[in-house]
Amino acid sequence: MQYRESGMPDMELWETFFDPVSFLKTLELNPHTNNYLDVGSGFGTFLIPASKIISGSAIGIDVNQEYLDICSKRIGEENLQNIYLIHGDSSNEKTLETVTQYVSEVDYISLFNMLHCEEPLELLNRTAQLLNPKGKLGVIHWKSNKTPRGPTMAIRPSPRKVRGWGEQAGLTFLKTSDLSPYHFGVLFEK
Numbered sequence: 551m552q553y554r555e556s557g558m559p560d561m562e563l564w565e566t567f568f569d570p571v572s573f574l575k576t577l578e579l580n581p582h583t584n585n586y587l588d589v590g591s592g593f594g595t596f597l598i599p600a601s602k603i604i605s606g607s608a609i610g611i612d613v614n615q616e617y618l619d620i621c622s623k624r625i626g627e628e629n630l631q632n633i634y635l636i637h638g639d640s641s642n643e644k645t646l647e648t649v650t651q652y653v654s655e656v657d658y659i660s661l662f663n664m665l666h667c668e669e670p671l672e673l674l675n676r677t678a679q680l681l682n683p684k685g686k687l688g689v690i691h692w693k694s695n696k697t698p699r700g701p702t703m704a705i706r707p708s709p710r711k712v713r714g715w716g717e718q719a720g721l722t723f724l725k726t727s728d729l730s731p732y733h734f735g736v737l738f739e740k
């Protein structure tokens with residue numbers, strides 16, 4: 551299932567909205583991170599840079615095969631050997647179970663521009679189960695002011711709302727970060 555208002559523009563425009571390496575480092579992805587999971591990986595905007603930061607495997611899940619095909623081409627062009635792609639629905643338990651075919655536990659999960667979905671707490675609960683003890687989960691979302699893209703204001707979560715959902719999912723809040731100009735980040739630990 552593609553989440554409501556989750557369409558993306560072409561890759562070139564999409565990637566002007568982020569500074570992936572800076573965002574990832576601000577949300578504490580680092581070389582000590584072994585296994586990374588990017589839920590809703592799209593074109594690989596964060597997955598590909600993350601694979602170059604971490605020490606182990608990077609896994610991307612997306613429901614859109616066209617995005618995964620673009621991501622796969624980019625991975626091949628850079629000859630990256632530590633990335634695995636899964637075509638599937640992150641709201642489906644079987645898709646998340648597929649992750650364990652590649653790694654037994656995940657050190658870091660990213661839910662970037664995802665929590666405007668219909669059931670954000672359910673998504674957090676499901677994905678957090680894959681985290682190892684002390685694993686981290688990073689959230690990025692569009693700020694609740696005028697931005698060039700993003701879902702309607704009515705369904706954009708605030709940093710406070712994201713923090714509440716994470717805590718309800720049993721995660722420990724670590725920090726909120728400003729990821730200007732258009733995003734904020736929230737970091738949790740299991």
